[in-house]
Amino acid sequence: DAGVIQSPRHEVTEMGQEVTLRCKPISGHDYLFWYRQTMMRGLELLIYFNNNVPIDDSGMPEDRFSAKMPNASFSTLKIQPSEPRDSAVYFCASSRLKQRGEQYFGPGTRLTVT
Amino acid sequence: EDQVTQSPEALRLQEGESSSLNCSYTVSGLRGLFWYRQDPGKGPEFLFTLYSAGEEKEKERLKATLTKKESFLHITAPKPEDSATYLCAVQAARTMDTGRRALTFGSGTRLQVQP
Numbered sequence: 001d002a003g004v005i006q007s008p009r010h011e012v013t014e015m016g017q018e019v020t021l022r023c024k025p026i027s028g029h030d031y032l033f034w035y036r037q038t039m040m041r042g043l044e045l046l047i048y049f050n051n052n053v054p055i056d057d058s059g060m061p062e063d064r065f066s067a068k069m070p071n072a073s074f075s076t077l078k079i080q081p082s083e084p085r086d087s088a089v090y091f092c093a094s095s096r097l098k099q100r101g102e103q104y105f106g107p108g109t110r111l112t113v114t
Numbered sequence: 115e116d117q118v119t120q121s122p123e124a125l126r127l128q129e130g131e132s133s134s135l136n137c138s139y140t141v142s143g144l145r146g147l148f149w150y151r152q153d154p155g156k157g158p159e160f161l162f163t164l165y166s167a168g169e170e171k172e173k174e175r176l177k178a179t180l181t182k183k184e185s186f187l188h189i190t191a192p193k194p195e196d197s198a199t200y201l202c203a204v205q206a207a208r209t210m211d212t213g214r215r216a217l218t219f220g221s222g223t224r225l226q227v228q229p
Contacts, residue, residue, distance in 0.1 A: 004157075033216070041182065042170050042219060042220070043158070043201065043222040044219075045217065045218075048216055049152075056216060088185040091136065091158075092156050093157070101145075101146045101148045101163055101203070101205045101217060102148070102160050102163060103157070103158075103160065103217070105157025105158050106157055107156060107157055108157050110155070111142075
């Protein structure tokens with residue numbers, strides 16, 4: 001299996017622009033998670049899906065952030081408009097139903113907003 | 115609110131020098147405690163799951179233990195390739211209010227093993 005795939009790996013954009021991050025989970029996994037990692041705040045859960053349905057989005061910082069999972073093999077995290085404080089590494093992870101804590105992480109997208 | 119505190123923040127060891135990393139937690143009903151390893155520029159990699167006090171898990175030079183308040187990750191005779199950041203996370207039992215059962219991560223211990 002190829003593991004969790006994320007794109008792009010690096011994104012540099014200007015403040016105010018729209019940013020879309022993409023994730024392909026491991027085939028057969030029921031859960032998909034979006035995390036953000038910074039030096040100051042560590043690894044934070046933004047939102048997670050079960051069978052393509054958003055279960056908990058309480059970690060999404062503002063209305064500027066939105067996430068979708070149109071099917072079992074694809075999810076997006078969108079930031080519109082982006083701000084410098086959104087600069088971070090964004091990880092996508094997936095897991096099976098009965099092993100929810102055993103999550104498989106993608107390589108991350110390093111986002112820089114100037 | 116679930117809380118996870120890891121110590122020390124950073125640890126430098128000589129190759130072969132055994133030590134332990136600590137993870138203290140506060141959670142409303144522990145469903146599971148998880149250890150992950152993260153190499154620079156990569157996503158966290160799952161290591162262990164512990165479910166109840168007294169449980170132990172081993173993998174090569176690593177052994178994880180669990181009590182009702184904390185977990186330890188023991189590293190025996192470490193090698194330079196063990197250098198990484200080690201993250202601890204907890205999963206709470208389902209609550210009536212939110213049903214949320216996501217992971218709460220600690221800030222990690224950055225381990226450096228010198229040859």
